[in-house]
Amino acid sequence: QVQLVESGGGLVQAGGSLRLSCVASGIQFNIHYMAWYRQAPGKQRELVAIIDSGSSSNYADSVKGRFTISRDNAKNTVYLQMNSLKPEDTAIYYCNAQLLRVYWGRGTQVTVSR
Numbered sequence: 001q002v003q004l005v006e007s008g009g010g011l012v013q014a015g016g017s018l019r020l021s022c023v024a025s026g027i028q029f030n031i032h033y034m035a036w037y038r039q040a041p042g043k044q045r046e047l048v049a050i051i052d053s054g055s056s057s058n059y060a061d062s063v064k065g066r067f068t069i070s071r072d073n074a075k076n077t078v079y080l081q082m083n084s085l086k087p088e089d090t091a092i093y094y095c096n097a098q099l100l101r102v103y104w105g106r107g108t109q110v111t112v113s114r
Contacts, residue, residue: 002026002103004095009108012085016112020080022095022105033098034071034078038091038110045094049080063089085112 008020020036035050049069051057057069068081078095090112095105 002097004097004103004105006093006095006105006108009093009110011111011113013113014085014087016085017081017083018085018110020082020093020095020108020110022078024076024078024095024097024103027097027099027103029076029097030073031099034069035096035098036069036078036080037094037096038089039094039107040088040091043091048093051078082110085110087112087114 003025004022006020006022008018012018031053033050033052036048037045038048039045047060048063049057049059049067051069051071055071066084071078091110092107093110094107097103
């Protein structure tokens with residue numbers, strides 16, 4: 001059974017930082033693309049960042065220079081370091097694993113206050 005379990009969300013003031021973690025089980029983690037998506041109230045889910053098996057990464061324009069995605073294959077974990085947070089970053093953040101199939105975590109809430 002595949003499980004993606006996110007942690008690290010919470011409430012932070014604008015300009016602050018958070019680090020999200022996602023631990024994967026039931027998949028061969030090291031060969032999967034891993035990604036973070038987010039969904040704000042009333043908006044569609046959007047890709048925030050993605051990292052491939054070789055640790056090459058891409059980011060949404062809105063987070064470039066502020067967020068960093070990384071992975072630790074020994075721990076089956078993908079991270080999202082979020083700095084200089086803005087109120088518009090408020091959303092539920094979802095972990096995603098993809099290769100031949102797509103898997104989702106249940107999400108973790110990030111709230112950025114003004």
